[in-house]
Amino acid sequence: MDPDSMLTCRLCGKQHRAVSLQPGERALCLRCGAVVARLSLLGPRATLVFAVTGLVLAPPAALLTFVTAGKVGAVRLSLLFTGPAGLWDGGMRSLAILVVLCGGLFPLALLATLAAAPAPRRPGLTVAGFEPLVRIAGFLEHWAIPEVQVLAVLVAYMKLGSVVNVSFGPGFWCYGAMALSLLAAQHSLVLEPNGPSAAP
Ligand SMILES: [Zn+2]
Numbered sequence: 507m508d509p510d511s512m513l514t515c516r517l518c519g520k521q522h523r524a525v526s527l528q529p530g531e532r533a534l535c536l537r538c539g540a541v542v543a544r545l546s547l548l549g550p551r552a553t554l555v556f557a558v559t560g561l562v563l564a565p566p567a568a569l570l571t572f573v574t575a576g577k578v579g580a581v582r583l584s585l586l587f588t589g590p591a592g593l594w595d596g597g598m599r600s601l602a603i604l605v606v607l608c609g610g611l612f613p614l615a616l617l618a619t620l621a622a623a624p625a626p627r628r629p630g631l632t633v634a635g636f637e638p639l640v641r642i643a644g645f646l647e648h649w650a651i652p653e654v655q656v657l658a659v660l661v662a663y664m665k666l667g668s669v670v671n672v673s674f675g676p677g678f679w680c681y682g683a684m685a686l687s688l689l690a691a692q693h694s695l696v697l698e699p700n701g702p703s704a705a706p
Pocket of ligand 1: 515516536538540
């Protein structure tokens with residue numbers, strides 16, 4: 507039998523003939539009962555849809571007003587990377603680079619990787635380039651943390667809200683939606699080289 511159409515249990519190593527799954531179904535190992543394949547309730551295209559949505563939201567998130575802060579007539583507009591620029595100017599360059607990477611470049615790279623690596627239509631089938639892309643995504647997911655930046659802005663809003671007038675701009679909402687799209691894309695794909703099917 508074509509080894510590309512076999513499913514191997516990650517726990518006990520038993521090989522199984524690949525089967526077709528319906529959305530929401532799981533395939534269990536005959537020997538140990540471990541899950542060897544799952545298919546997302548939303549279907550194999552869910553990862554691609556969420557990832558492309560995140561990529562579409564990224565440019566407005568970076569270019570539109572992120573936060574507006576002002577008091578007594580003086581208003582200051584901030585963009586997504588205004589904060590890291592301030593850190594850079596203040597001498598905290600390592601932190602500025604880390605914020606740009608973890609809040610901007612790595613999330614973008616992860617979205618692009620997930621968009622390029624949609625799950626195979628059937629567990630056990632291999633798609634050219636799928637596993638290397640999943641390995642790259644597995645690395646990037648540890649560093650792409652836009653949700654942390656969203657939480658940091660919300661905490662700052664609660665701290666400063668009583669001192670100055672703070673309001674969120676369209677860039678913030680686009681960034682928040684991009685972060686949610688990234689989380690949805692990640693959770694609709696199992697980032698394991700030996701588990702090529704999508705997870706619910
Ligand atoms: Zn097993």
